[in-house]
Amino acid sequence: MAKEPEKISELDERKEKILTAVIRNYLETGEPVGSRTISKYTDLKLSSATIRNEMSDLEEMGYIFQPHTSSGRIPTDKGYRFYVDNLMSDKEREIQEREELIIEKADKLEAVLKQAAKLLATNTNYTALVSTPEIHRNKLKFLQLSKVESDTLLAVIVVEGNIIKNKMIHTEEEIDEDTILKLNLLLNTHLNGLSLEEINLGLITLLKERAGIHTEIVSSVIDAVAEAIRADEDLEIYTSGTTNMFKYPELMDSGKATDIINTFENKEELEKIVNASLAENNAGKNEMQVYIGKEMASPAMQDCSVVTATYDLGDGMRGTIGIVGPKRMDYGKAMGTMNSLMKQLDEIYKKK
Amino acid sequence: MAKEPEKISELDERKEKILTAVIRNYLETGEPVGSRTISKYTDLKLSSATIRNEMSDLEEMGYIFQPHTSSGRIPTDKGYRFYVDNLMSDKEREIQEREELIIEKADKLEAVLKQAAKLLATNTNYTALVSTPEIHRNKLKFLQLSKVESDTLLAVIVVEGNIIKNKMIHTEEEIDEDTILKLNLLLNTHLNGLSLEEINLGLITLLKERAGIHTEIVSSVIDAVAEAIRADEDLEIYTSGTTNMFKYPELMDSGKATDIINTFENKEELEKIVNASLAENNAGKNEMQVYIGKEMASPAMQDCSVVTATYDLGDGMRGTIGIVGPKRMDYGKAMGTMNSLMKQLDEIYKKK
DNA sequence: GTTAGCACTCGACGACGATGAGTGCTAATC
DNA sequence: GATTAGCACTCATCGTCGTCGAGTGCTAAC
Numbered sequence: 001m002a003k004e005p006e007k008i009s010e011l012d013e014r015k016e017k018i019l020t021a022v023i024r025n026y027l028e029t030g031e032p033v034g035s036r037t038i039s040k041y042t043d044l045k046l047s048s049a050t051i052r053n054e055m056s057d058l059e060e061m062g063y064i065f066q067p068h069t070s071s072g073r074i075p076t077d078k079g080y081r082f083y084v085d086n087l088m089s090d091k092e093r094e095i096q097e098r099e100e101l102i103i104e105k106a107d108k109l110e111a112v113l114k115q116a117a118k119l120l121a122t123n124t125n126y127t128a129l130v131s132t133p134e135i136h137r138n139k140l141k142f143l144q145l146s147k148v149e150s151d152t153l154l155a156v157i158v159v160e161g162n163i164i165k166n167k168m169i170h171t172e173e174e175i176d177e178d179t180i181l182k183l184n185l186l187l188n189t190h191l192n193g194l195s196l197e198e199i200n201l202g203l204i205t206l207l208k209e210r211a212g213i214h215t216e217i218v219s220s221v222i223d224a225v226a227e228a229i230r231a232d233e234d235l236e237i238y239t240s241g242t243t244n245m246f247k248y249p250e251l252m253d254s255g256k257a258t259d260i261i262n263t264f265e266n267k268e269e270l271e272k273i274v275n276a277s278l279a280e281n282n283a284g285k286n287e288m289q290v291y292i293g294k295e296m297a298s299p300a301m302q303d304c305s306v307v308t309a310t311y312d313l314g315d316g317m318r319g320t321i322g323i324v325g326p327k328r329m330d331y332g333k334a335m336g337t338m339n340s341l342m343k344q345l346d347e348i349y350k351k352k
Numbered sequence: 353m354a355k356e357p358e359k360i361s362e363l364d365e366r367k368e369k370i371l372t373a374v375i376r377n378y379l380e381t382g383e384p385v386g387s388r389t390i391s392k393y394t395d396l397k398l399s400s401a402t403i404r405n406e407m408s409d410l411e412e413m414g415y416i417f418q419p420h421t422s423s424g425r426i427p428t429d430k431g432y433r434f435y436v437d438n439l440m441s442d443k444e445r446e447i448q449e450r451e452e453l454i455i456e457k458a459d460k461l462e463a464v465l466k467q468a469a470k471l472l473a474t475n476t477n478y479t480a481l482v483s484t485p486e487i488h489r490n491k492l493k494f495l496q497l498s499k500v501e502s503d504t505l506l507a508v509i510v511v512e513g514n515i516i517k518n519k520m521i522h523t524e525e526e527i528d529e530d531t532i533l534k535l536n537l538l539l540n541t542h543l544n545g546l547s548l549e550e551i552n553l554g555l556i557t558l559l560k561e562r563a564g565i566h567t568e569i570v571s572s573v574i575d576a577v578a579e580a581i582r583a584d585e586d587l588e589i590y591t592s593g594t595t596n597m598f599k600y601p602e603l604m605d606s607g608k609a610t611d612i613i614n615t616f617e618n619k620e621e622l623e624k625i626v627n628a629s630l631a632e633n634n635a636g637k638n639e640m641q642v643y644i645g646k647e648m649a650s651p652a653m654q655d656c657s658v659v660t661a662t663y664d665l666g667d668g669m670r671g672t673i674g675i676v677g678p679k680r681m682d683y684g685k686a687m688g689t690m691n692s693l694m695k696q697l698d699e700i701y702k703k704k
Numbered sequence: 705g706t707t708a709g710c711a712c713t714c715g716a717c718g719a720c721g722a723t724g725a726g727t728g729c730t731a732a733t734c
Numbered sequence: 735g736a737t738t739a740g741c742a743c744t745c746a747t748c749g750t751c752g753t754c755g756a757g758t759g760c761t762a763a764c
Contacts, residue, residue, distance in 0.1 A: 032756095032757090034756065034757050034758085035757075035758080036756085036757080046706080046707095047706070047707050047708080048707090048757090049706075049707055049708075049709095049759095050705085050706060050707070052757090052758070052759075053706090053759095055758095056758090056759080066757095066758085068713085068714065068715075069713060069714070069757095069758075070712080070713045070714060070715095070756085070757050070758040070759085071713090071714075071715075071756080071757060071758085072756080072757065072758095141500060141501075142498065142500045142506065144496075144498055144508075146494065146496055146508070148493060148494045148510055148514075149493075154494065154508070154510060154516070156496075156498070156506070156508050156518070158500055158506060162520060164506070164518040164520075166508070166516040166518065168514060168516075240617070241617075242613070242617060243610050243613045243614045243617060246609065246610045246613070257598065258595050258598045261594065261595045261598070261613070262595045265592070265593075265594060265595060384725095384726085386725065386726050386727080387726075387727080388725085388726075398737080398738095399737070399738050399739080400726090400738090401728095401737075401738055401739075401740095402736085402737055402738070404726090404727070404728075405728095405736095405737090407727095408727090408728080418726095418727085419746095420744085420745065420746075421726095421727075421743095421744060421745070422725085422726050422727040422728085422743075422744045422745060422746095423725080423726060423727080423744090423745075423746075424725080424726065424727090
């Protein structure tokens, strides 16, 4: 299996093997790895001295570096990148099926997503990140006013994507059923099937005119419709297992801990990560992304990596799931677990 | 003002002054405080030697203790308790109005609560905790089926407390408007105003019978009603500023950090804290509570304290707000800020 | 091209003493 | 009898210093 037909790599096979060995070792131990270790770890029968020369080359090429003169080597971002792109064995990629993650089928999407985050976090020992789907909602699909109490109306609004919005409207005086019927007719005939752009000022004045004394109700309803269609704000991002970051001492030095945990509390920062992934997947094929170190969209996360995937519930409802860990995270396991989870999400929702 | 009429305290005035001095000093510095410091800090003209004797007494009585032989003293839980109950000056309690917390009026309660948490956290430099209100929802108030698409019905359910639940119901075949009208009538006449207990099996079979071929729809609706009324699950607890805990070194030693931050991620633990406060307020008057150290309902939090308050939106909708900090938190400031926030919440919602 | 050998670097660790804040106790003072 | 000065003692903190060992780069031999 190993031999891929063409390999456009500046590294010869031996260097690749050594680089792989350095990275694997570092992933396991978290300590800089020296030449002697490699000389035993690999099947290459080479002395530490030879390895040292090769490592020196690799350092010059920017794949590894020394934290301080005369200590072992650590992979650079470039090193990790090369590893993830070219060196990870198929075996590593396919640990996925190993453990079954079981998502209990729940009614609410929200509950499912939260659960997914928790599962990822506990299974990987990293931090999970799940965004609610961005929703493609343009057109008004259904609109209804009902009387709930003598002075209270309920507006129910359904827009494309089956997003439902409710709004209670208090009225000055009691409205009789007949009026409600008329208002419903009025609003439905004029608004149904329209998008936000189509609900312009002219239309609104027209409606208010026709509504006679009930302009206020019409205003309230239109506000609610606008909000239901717009509703950019309600993107939520759930996190789980943020404390898992404490397990990796590299991340806890100095003030990094605060920065990182802060980032997990900061919606804007998380959005950056989520959006980066969404954008990339918008263009290309739906695959997992890996962002390593400085590739992360959030500056405070430069010592971390993230494995992301995009889920698609149809109707343009797409969201992102991510696993954030230290740069020396077990990419194979993270990708495997993610893969497994995505399959399950698909099964649950792709019954369409 | 200082002199309260009766003081049923085992401490004479001088001991109280010394205890106050120790605590105030410790709150500020976070370092054990010694006799010499006190001898200057107070208006008592006493030498360090005398203070030492008194402090020795206070230690015996359990108000303060030494982290190790021959270091200054630190307040015990009992000490803090006494301080909060008896020693805090009125001045300290009333810093409240100082800074105006401004809650932007938002439509959604959820948004307001999140904002409140953020405000508290940033203003106090501690961690804020806000629970959504437990909702007193017993009776069905409004129920309506509508056709949204040819094979899709929307059930809108409103229960006491104006909680609205929507449920989409897919049907095998198209249902005409007339049938919907009949179903609406049927469901409303039988279910309206009922509580969960009253919707028993007999009633359900009756309804299904009357519904003829549309039993499935009736089932779905009843399920949704049951869920809307029950809905214990949807208690949410928002936190903000969990990273502020990093600022207090006492809490970060050894493994405590993990425990604490973990607790902030753990809904069950947070519920304990919230419920403890709610329970106490259920019984008595609506005031702020302070839980110190071991008084905290959550074991992982024994090195922390929390100031809680209960907000009441009417209709039995009550929730808890808490400020969690180290035991040496500035209780005065926390209580003041909390007070100020509560007033604002009242203003926003008590327009009833 | 590979390897053995060697001098060198540098962080981690533990021992050591100095420092200083703080105590408890005793004896003198008010 | 309460207060205070004085003193010996405790103990955490901090900087210094030498040791240790993992690891390197370089040179010379294979």
